[in-house]
Amino acid sequence: MPLTLPVISIAPYVHRTDTNEAERRATSAALHEACVNYGFFYLDISSFASHEETDELERLAHQFFELPQDAKDVISIENEDLARGYQRLKQNVTNGKADAHEGIDFYRPVEQPEKGWPLWGENQWPSDEVVPKFKATYEVWVEKMKQLGLIVMEAMAAGLGLTAEEWLDLRSKVDNSFWVMRVIGYPPLPNDHDGFSCGSHKDYGCLTFLHADSTPSALQVFLPASTPALASAQSANAKHGDAASANGLEDTLPREQGVEEGVWLMADPKPGCVVCNIGEMWEIWTQGLYRSTLHRVIHRGSNYRVSVPFFFEPNYTARIAPLPAAIRAWEKLGGQATTPPPNVKRDPVVYGDFLRQKVAGNFEESGPDLRPPYPPTISPTHTMDPVPTFVRGETVWLWTSDSGNSWTQATVLSINNAAKHESARNISYNVIFFDRSNRKVATTVGPALIRRCSPVMREGITA
Ligand SMILES: O=C(O)CCC(=O)C(=O)O
Numbered sequence: 001m002p003l004t005l006p007v008i009s010i011a012p013y014v015h016r017t018d019t020n021e022a023e024r025r026a027t028s029a030a031l032h033e034a035c036v037n038y039g040f041f042y043l044d045i046s047s048f049a050s051h052e053e054t055d056e057l058e059r060l061a062h063q064f065f066e067l068p069q070d071a072k073d074v075i076s077i078e079n080e081d082l083a084r085g086y087q088r089l090k091q092n093v094t095n096g097k098a099d100a101h102e103g104i105d106f107y108r109p110v111e112q113p114e115k116g117w118p119l120w121g122e123n124q125w126p127s128d129e130v131v132p133k134f135k136a137t138y139e140v141w142v143e144k145m146k147q148l149g150l151i152v153m154e155a156m157a158a159g160l161g162l163t164a165e166e167w168l169d170l171r172s173k174v175d176n177s178f179w180v181m182r183v184i185g186y187p188p189l190p191n192d193h194d195g196f197s198c199g200s201h202k203d204y205g206c207l208t209f210l211h212a213d214s215t216p217s218a219l220q221v222f223l224p225a226s227t228p229a230l231a232s233a234q235s236a237n238a239k240h241g242d243a244a245s246a247n248g249l250e251d252t253l254p255r256e257q258g259v260e261e262g263v264w265l266m267a268d269p270k271p272g273c274v275v276c277n278i279g280e281m282w283e284i285w286t287q288g289l290y291r292s293t294l295h296r297v298i299h300r301g302s303n304y305r306v307s308v309p310f311f312f313e314p315n316y317t318a319r320i321a322p323l324p325a326a327i328r329a330w331e332k333l334g335g336q337a338t339t340p341p342p343n344v345k346r347d348p349v350v351y352g353d354f355l356r357q358k359v360a361g362n363f364e365e366s367g368p369d370l371r372p373p374y375p376p377t378i379s380p381t382h383t384m385d386p387v388p389t390f391v392r393g394e395t396v397w398l399w400t401s402d403s404g405n406s407w408t409q410a411t412v413l414s415i416n417n418a419a420k421h422e423s424a425r426n427i428s429y430n431v432i433f434f435d436r437s438n439r440k441v442a443t444t445v446g447p448a449l450i451r452r453c454s455p456v457m458r459e460g461i462t463a
């Protein structure tokens, strides 16, 4: 029996009726199973998107990648925040090796773009003169994938056993998704090439919906030897005298990224489906009950392959910590889970902080990032509501003319809360920082000129 990823239809959640509750339960249960066992599945979205739409995405992607190099470089990521825009072949790096693909990356637009801030620039679209309708068509796709993200999250919440209240809490972490969309072009790898079209990695966030063209044998998903479905497929194959031939079962993996032995399973595209996988945030939410699975692309065919992964991610400032429902699910397993994956205990993260670190690792020459780690979401001259409080000794980013009207790291020295009860906006902070000549400077500022590094991590701390 060849082993393939499960196929799950989202239709009962797309077209909810009073009479299809049982179908919804079945979808949720299937999602739960797939996330525990594979972290990867085919999501049948034929009730939600047509093949005409996805054909058009492919056509437009080809039209862009066929342009001369100069025309593609017009929207280079170097014009912006080093994340939004076009990356040349091999500009992206995975595990220290250049990936043999080119692509355009788009992120959720931000209100006050600032290209000096990591991830905080503006999206760069191929113009209508160069690739007519590219932007309009892909913008429609983004809206659809955002909707799909919330639908699948709700279905997964039910599968994991969240209460209605817990779902609302989880929803509030993803309802302003800091989504990412990549439009990727893969020229075939020469036969003697020992690298990858895209090196093995886990996706960072929440849910990936991948539309790829019909090219077979490109995307591969890693299944550790302990995966129950793999073990049973292998024993079934042995019974039939079929020595684990189909789907690369024979192809055991050289140790890579510290993972155990296993096989790479082909995740060839299926009509009407996107390939869906879960990212590392689900691993944190479920303490590893749901697995974020390694995958890679090796494209050796003769055609130029295109794919469009859409990453439905948490909100930028969402704090990701284990979900009570996941802890209950682990408890139900009685601490004696014989099924993998291992109980991965990971520290909570603020999604935006996590993402910035990951993106910085995708380029060869990303030295230490000396820019402020948290972007100024409002202009420094605005007042903030609610007024934030800072604590003595806290390290913050400070905007003052003393530092040449730029952001500088500083330490909060003392806090004048005298007027707090009358008007919160009268709070002022004495802060010290080192200027460009490494001299200690002391200054007094109001809260609007200070930004906390990771505001959400420090929730609940008051002066
Ligand atoms: O192109 C593909 O099939 C997968 C791409 C991928 O895994 C990614 O961009 O994260």
Ligand SMILES: [Fe+2]
Residues within 6 Å of the ligand: 201, 202, 203, 295
């Ligand atoms: Fe990926």
